[in-house]
Amino acid sequence: MRRFKSILPILILIFYAFPSWGQTPDVILSKIDSVQNAFSDMSATEQMRLIDEENRIKERVVEIQQKGKELRMVRFREPADVRGVGFLRLASDRLYLYLPAFRKVRRIASSATNENFMGTDFTYEDMSRSSYSEDYLARDMSMQNGQYRLLLEPKSGADVNYHHLVIFADTSNYVLRKVEFYNREEEKTKELTINDVENIDGYWMGKTMSMKSLEENHETVLKLSDIRFDQGLSDSEFSQRTLKRPIR
Amino acid sequence: MNIERLISCAKKATFISVMLLTGFGTTAIAQPDFSGFLELDKRFVTGGDSTYIDNFYNQFRLEMKAPVGSQLYLFSSLDFRFYDFPKTQSLIDLERMESQFPYDLSVWEAFIDVYGFLSEDLDIRVGKQRIAWGRADKLNPTDNLNPNDFSDLVNFTEMVPSWAFKGTWYFGNNRLTGVWLPGITPVLLPKNGANLFLGDAGTFDDELQLPEQRPKNSMFAFRWDGSIEKWDYSLSYFNGYDDIPIPVKMSLTPPDPPQVEMKFPRMQVIGADLVTEISGIGLWAEAGLFLPEEVEMVSEVNGISSRETQFEDEPYVKFTLGGDYTFSNGIYLNTQWMHGFFTERGAGELNNYFIVQLEKDYFNEDVLITLGNTLEVNEWSNLGYGFSPELTYQAIDNFDAGIGAFLVWGEQGTLLDRWEDLDQIFVRFRIDF
Numbered sequence: 001m002r003r004f005k006s007i008l009p010i011l012i013l014i015f016y017a018f019p020s021w022g023q024t025p026d027v028i029l030s031k032i033d034s035v036q037n038a039f040s041d042m043s044a045t046e047q048m049r050l051i052d053e054e055n056r057i058k059e060r061v062v063e064i065q066q067k068g069k070e071l072r073m074v075r076f077r078e079p080a081d082v083r084g085v086g087f088l089r090l091a092s093d094r095l096y097l098y099l100p101a102f103r104k105v106r107r108i109a110s111s112a113t114n115e116n117f118m119g120t121d122f123t124y125e126d127m128s129r130s131s132y133s134e135d136y137l138a139r140d141m142s143m144q145n146g147q148y149r150l151l152l153e154p155k156s157g158a159d160v161n162y163h164h165l166v167i168f169a170d171t172s173n174y175v176l177r178k179v180e181f182y183n184r185e186e187e188k189t190k191e192l193t194i195n196d197v198e199n200i201d202g203y204w205m206g207k208t209m210s211m212k213s214l215e216e217n218h219e220t221v222l223k224l225s226d227i228r229f230d231q232g233l234s235d236s237e238f239s240q241r242t243l244k245r246p247i248r
Numbered sequence: 249m250n251i252e253r254l255i256s257c258a259k260k261a262t263f264i265s266v267m268l269l270t271g272f273g274t275t276a277i278a279q280p281d282f283s284g285f286l287e288l289d290k291r292f293v294t295g296g297d298s299t300y301i302d303n304f305y306n307q308f309r310l311e312m313k314a315p316v317g318s319q320l321y322l323f324s325s326l327d328f329r330f331y332d333f334p335k336t337q338s339l340i341d342l343e344r345m346e347s348q349f350p351y352d353l354s355v356w357e358a359f360i361d362v363y364g365f366l367s368e369d370l371d372i373r374v375g376k377q378r379i380a381w382g383r384a385d386k387l388n389p390t391d392n393l394n395p396n397d398f399s400d401l402v403n404f405t406e407m408v409p410s411w412a413f414k415g416t417w418y419f420g421n422n423r424l425t426g427v428w429l430p431g432i433t434p435v436l437l438p439k440n441g442a443n444l445f446l447g448d449a450g451t452f453d454d455e456l457q458l459p460e461q462r463p464k465n466s467m468f469a470f471r472w473d474g475s476i477e478k479w480d481y482s483l484s485y486f487n488g489y490d491d492i493p494i495p496v497k498m499s500l501t502p503p504d505p506p507q508v509e510m511k512f513p514r515m516q517v518i519g520a521d522l523v524t525e526i527s528g529i530g531l532w533a534e535a536g537l538f539l540p541e542e543v544e545m546v547s548e549v550n551g552i553s554s555r556e557t558q559f560e561d562e563p564y565v566k567f568t569l570g571g572d573y574t575f576s577n578g579i580y581l582n583t584q585w586m587h588g589f590f591t592e593r594g595a596g597e598l599n600n601y602f603i604v605q606l607e608k609d610y611f612n613e614d615v616l617i618t619l620g621n622t623l624e625v626n627e628w629s630n631l632g633y634g635f636s637p638e639l640t641y642q643a644i645d646n647f648d649a650g651i652g653a654f655l656v657w658g659e660q661g662t663l664l665d666r667w668e669d670l671d672q673i674f675v676r677f678r679i680d681f
Contacts, residue, residue, distance in 0.1 A: 052612065058645050079645040080283055081680035093478050093525055104380040107480060107523045109530030111574040119613040159528065161576065184576070218612050241371070241418055245363065246323075248315050 025138030025150055031174040032150075032167070033131045039203050041067040041233040045077075045226045048120055053217035060118065063247060069131045071238040074117075075247050082118060086243045089128045092159060098243045105240045114161035121190060121211040121220040125161055132167065135160050144168065147177060170197070175204045189214055201229045280314040284325070287678040290332075295656075295671030302672065303439070304400075305329035309356065319363045327356035357409045369418045378409040379427060381471060381484060382534045382568075383521040387586045387603070389536035389566035390484050390519030393427060393469055395491035396590050397436045398445050401670055402636070402654045404590075408436050422474040429467040432459060432489040432512055444666055445591050446492070456493055457511040471519075484519040490540070492591055494559060499548045513559065514541045528573065535567035540593065564588075564595040580607040589663060599663070600625040614643035618652075624664050632658030632665060646680045 048060040061078040065071075072089040076082045084100035095108045113124040136152035143149065145168075152165040163186050168178040175197050181190040190213050194206035209222045236242070286309075291302035311325040330351040334341075341347035359375030382388025386405040397406035410433035416425045434456070437445060459465040467488025474481055493510035500506050521534035545558035566588030574580045582605040588598035602623040609616045617639050624632030638652030653673045658664030 050612070079680075081285075081646045081648075083283065091478070102380060103378045106385075107383070107525070107530065107532075109525045109528055109572055109574070111528035111530075112580075114576060115574055115578065115580075116613065121612075213612075216612060236418075239418075239421070241416075241423070245361075246313060246315060246321055248318075 025141040026133070028141060028148055028169070028174070029133050029138040029150055029152070032169045032176055033133050035174045035204055036130050036176060037069055039229040041065070041229070041231060043228050043231065043233070044224045047223045047225065049221045050119060051219045051221065058119065060120065065233060065237065066130065067233050067235070067238060069134065071235065072128045073238055073243065074127065076118070077247060084247065085118070087124070088238060088240065088243045090238065095124065096240060096243060105243060110159060121213045121218055123161065126211070132165070136165065147171060173204050175206065200227055203229055280312050282310065282312055283681060284308070284310040285678055285680045287676060289674065289676045292673045293670055294673060295669040301332070303331050303333045305331055305352070321361040323361070324358040325356045327354050371416050373414045376409050376411050377414065378407060379412060379414060380407070382519070383480070383482070383523040383532050384534040384568035384570055385532070385572070385582060385584060387568045387584055388534060389568060389588065390517065390521060390534055392486045392488065392517055393429065395433045395435045399436045399438055401438055401441065401444065401667065402672070402674065408433060422472070425471045425473070427469045429488065431461055431466060432491060434458070434493065434512065435491045444670070447666070452506045452508040454508045454510055457496070457509060459489065459512065479522060479524045481522045482520065486517040486519065488515070489513065490515050490593065494543055495545055496543060496558065497546045501548065501550055513543050515539060530572045532571070533567070533569050535565055537563055537565050538593065539563050559594060562595055564593070564598065566598060578608055599627065611643070614641065616640040616642060624658060624662050626659070626662045630659040630662050632656065632662035634664055648678050650676045
């Protein structure tokens with residue numbers, strides 16, 4: 001016991017200096033996912049600023065709702081030419097788009113998920129992802145700038161559009177802070193950074209996200225407001241019936 | 249259902265009806281939201297002997313949306329179409345604004361939504377509305393509730409809203425829709441272009457017989473929508489009218505010009521559709537079994553009258569099969585096989601159309617290039633081909649500018665042969681607000 005007491009300060013020092021000690025990459029990835037999905041449901045308003053290489057800015061305003069890992073609803077408020085357009089995700093292969101001009105909900109194939117979402121730098125896949133461990137395996141872990149750095153490779157048969165990802169998360173609360181996206185040629189094509197991290201109603205949430213397309217030098221900055229957690233949204237809120245209803 | 253519940257439902261129905269009739273009673277109306285678009289369109293027709301500028305319409309659409317409480321919603325839109333060229337034929341026309349600046353004005357849509365009507369699971373929509381049925385991409389043999397809008401040859405897949413009462417009951421992920429329409433709304437044809445869609449019948453002096461405005465001549469339809477695993481499907485039944493008229497009397501008494509009387513035949517359509525995806529490829533199938541009524545035609549040639557069957561009451565099937573895929577380089581491919589064009593009817597009269605559409609955007613969606621290809625196979629022998637490229641510039645929010653062409657070629661007897669003279673290049677500008 002005396003001997004243990006003598007090494008205790010050393011152990012404490014080691015754990016503070018190397019917080020991942022004893023944790024496998026998959027465990028850390030699972031904790032990151034848990035933080036991202038800690039709430040049962042969430043809704044928010046997103047203001048998007050699309051900035052091109054000549055610094056011209058376009059703005060989008062969308063309402064988002066999510067429940068669990070699967071259910072997502074995104075509806076456009078602005079600009080006028082896409083007002084009322086809605087996107088519903090019931091599962092990775094059950095995606096729907098509502099186009100008010102045609103008064104019709106259209107099923108969209110998951111191959112479209114590698115396309116950018118309404119001119120932003122986020123693809124449909126990026127917009128709807130809340131769990132990385134579902135499709136990726138954490139292969140490598142290290143510390144960088146006081147953050148966990150994980151290399152994620154797609155699981156066999158996973159329907160994803162990236163060769164691999166490198167993600168960074170805070171060591172203190174496992175909040176995701178940065179994602180680097182690599183295409184099939186293993187070139188880094190996009191970078192997502194997450195800032196303004198706050199604890200809202202007991203949940204960690206980054207209120208500003210910036211997705212940069214490196215080749216096009218185009219960026220989408222997304223700010224969240226009116227964030228609400230655990231409102232008891234029912235599954236029926238995520239339906240074609242709701243998708244077709246006008247935004248109030 | 250017990251008596252108390254019945255009474256409760258009746259009270260609720262009365263209350264909502266009174267609210268609707270009295271301008272929603274005391275329910276506070278939210279600030280109405282006005283939106284719409286202005287589209288300016290120029291068409292250069294190159295298909296004939298010489299190029300001319302078509303007197304095609306420009307369009308201003310004004311929409312008003314007003315949510316009323318959490319259960320009611322009001323929508324209306326005005327469609328204003330104005331033309332570039334005056335239709336003056338005499339000096340008196342120079343005194344008339346409507347001759348100098350011709351226009352068409354219509355209430356395009358006007359409806360009320362009630363969410364949770366009588367029961368939490370029932371939504372109704374009453375008024376002039378578009379009811380889009382079918383899961384194929386714009387080529388829908390089961391989409392028979394609204395008439396075709398052929399007013400723009402380039403966008404011949406459009407439909408016109410019509411007055412209807414629609415109720416939709418939701419059962420989890422499934423739903424049952426019932427629709428009642430008081431009467432037929434006929435097809436909308438292009439200005440001076442009836443023959444493009446109706447063939448020779450569109451070139452004669454004609455008289456149209458619309459069904460009498462009686463309850464027995466109203467139209468109705470039902471549809472069941474469901475999902476099994478990742479398959480979405482629907483089954484539907486339509487009992488109404490074909491919105492495209494058919495000749496029932498022909499008079500050929502020279503030197504008088506030929507005359508034709510036309511009517512809208514009654515028909516039933518049993519429909520089904522299915523959509524899913526396999527390995528990222530979207531796949532769909534849609535079919536309609538058409539059960540037409542027999543139509544007789546009376547011919548009068550030089551005073552001698554004869555009667556023959558113009559259209560048999562034999563069932564026939566129209567269908568569309570299709571799929572789409574987005575490649576990793578961003579190219580979107582959409583292919584469809586349509587058996588039976590909108591205007592074709594009767595088992596022996598249905599032709600095949602193979603459509604391949606490619607889309608690719610550039611510069612973060614600032615520029616979109618679309619290439620549409622249509623191959624018509626008429627009775628598996630005569631061919632027609634249509635090519636419709638378009639480049640759209642959409643770098644500024646709420647504005648897009650497009651330049652494109654609609655080029656067709658067809659062997660004699662094909663649909664596209666009739667359209668050959670209308671090869672055109674178009675330029676359009678649109679602002680949404």
